[in-house]
Amino acid sequence: MANIKPSLAKGTRDFSPREMEKRNYIFNTLKAVFRKFGYSEIQTPSFENLATLTGKYGEEGDKLIFKILNSGDYLAKTHDQLLTERASQKLIPYISEKALRYDLTVPFARYVVMHQNEITLPFKRFQIQPVWRADRPQRGRYREFYQCDVDVVGSSSLLNEAEFVLVYQEAFTALGLKDFTVKINNRKILSGIAEVVGKPELIVDMTVAIDKLDKIGLEGVHKELMDRGFTEEDLNVLKPIILLGGSNVEKLGALKDVLGDSSVGLQGIEEVEQVFRYLRQFGTADLLDSVVELDITLARGLNYYTGCIFEVKTNEVAMGSIGGGGRYDDLTGMFGLKDLTGVGISFGADRIYDVLEELNLFPESSSVSTQVLIVNFGDETYPHALPLLYQLRDAGISAEFYPVAAKLKKQMGYADDKQIPYVLLVGEEEIASGRYSLKDMASGTQRKVSQEELITFLS
Incomplete structure (x- = not known):
């Protein structure tokens, strides 16, 4: 068999131990905030029935769903005509019944149903798991x-x-971000705008286009709207x-004048104003x-939003949105x-990671897993070193014992490479005196400590 050069699939990554420490720092920070606000954790499978996901994300979103081929002879149920036509969209229902989840919200809705x-309403959950998009x-991107979602269903408040x-404010502040913007809008306002323009039936086309304003500019939005059926x-x-x-306040006042003849648009304005009143x-x-x-x-570009929608961007780094969400009645x-209303937001963990890395906001401790390495001086020291290792771990201290009696330089190099902050020498002299070299x-610098002093210091 020919040797195959190992490679990663495009759009995927490996994570080193140091990277995982930093990622877990993000996850643990977010989990602490979520729990503080009364949310409980759930998990759902990595893949769902394709029918569960299809039709929930709009035309463009559906194209980005990773389909899973049926096991076995997946072409057995197809017709020769479909194969001849080479029309993949017609073929999919015959060859694929499952798909990797696109987000965590639709699986959460399926979970609730x-x-x-078994659940008590309003049901408040958070979920931190990977999602997949054929982008x-x-x-x-x-x-x-990974997405980090927080949702509540069963409350219209x-x-x-x-x-x-x-x-959002507490989580991003806890992660060290100082300059970010929480953008808010309401799908009812967008529906009102579509009514005023005279194209209520093209609300989805309008929102998909104007949601790209930051990416393609006004001229690009103008062209896309023309292509989607709007006139000059x-x-x-x-x-x-x-x-x-x-x-x-000025924007809301102007919108009231523009959407004065649209009841749905005015309702959207009132909902945003109520959110602002609560914040005050x-x-x-x-x-x-x-x-x-x-x-x-x-606009968020997703069909299932029905009320307020959110998006968060950092102003410290050139990056897309690092969070978003909205109400999905x-x-x-x-x-x-x-008749079960819901609202939720999401944190883009991978983008947040890139932002914190660029701004050097990860704490030093996030890259440290082992606190102390005990140097291995040979079998004769094991009866003393191994019980000490056990006592350190029993005290909640992350500790390692180098597995072989290698040269001291090599063991020190291991500690240095792993960024282990302390090395403990337990040789014949230390065993005889009962005081270790830390x-x-x-x-x-190096100093002598007893077992009790060592545990107290490292704790």
Whole structure:
């Protein structure tokens, strides 16, 4: 058999021990914040039935779902005509019944429906697991990546939306980010704009196009809208709306004038205003003025959102969104459970990692797994060194014993490569005196300590 050069699939990555320490720092920080706000953790399978996922993300989203070929002879149930036509979309239902999950929200909706008799409403959950998208890999965008979702179902209160702003603020502040923006909009406002333009039936086409304003610019949005059935007259009405400037209050005032004849649009404005009122009542008026921004072009591009929508961007690094979400009143209805409202947000863990790395915000401790390495001086020291190793671990201290009696230089090099902060020498002299030599690898200083002093110091 010919040797195959090992390689990674595009859009995927390996993670070293140091990288995993940093990733777990992110996950653990987020989990602490989620639990603080009353959320509990669940997990769902890596793949779902294809029918569960299809039709939930819009036309463009559906194209990015990774399909899984049926096991065995997956072509057995296909017709010769389909193979001749080479029409992949027609062929998929015959050769693929499963797919890797695209996000965590739709599987969560499926979970709620299947476990509706076991959960207590409102049900507040968080979930940190990988998702897969057949997207074009680029900086900050991968085909396999982790999402960190927080959702609550069974409550229509806009207090949930206000709390999600606080979750974002607390989580990103805890991770060390100082300058970020939480953008908010409402799908009802977008529906109202489509009504005013005179194209309510093209609401999805409009939102998909204007959501790309940051990426393709006004001219690009103009061209895409024309391709999707809008006219120059429509665009003349739409352009000043999507380019609204000023403070949040000024934008809302202008929108009330523009959407005065649209009841759904006015409802969307009132929902955003209510979220802002709650934030002021929390005593976070400064947060509302400095971090939260009403962005009329924010659409999120997903069909299941029905109310407030969110997106978070850092202003310290050139990066896409590092979080987003919104309300999805009818998502569980797609699985047969009607009238159960839900709202949730997501944290883009992989992009957050890249941001923290670029800004050098990971704490030193996040890259340290072992606190102390005990040097191996040979079999005769084992009766003393091994019980000591056990006592250290029993005290909650991460400790290693070098497995062979190699040269001291080699053992020190091992500790240095692994960034182990302390090395403990337990040789004949130390055993006889009952005091060990503890070396600080950063400063190079060395001192004598007893077992009790060692445990107290490292603890």
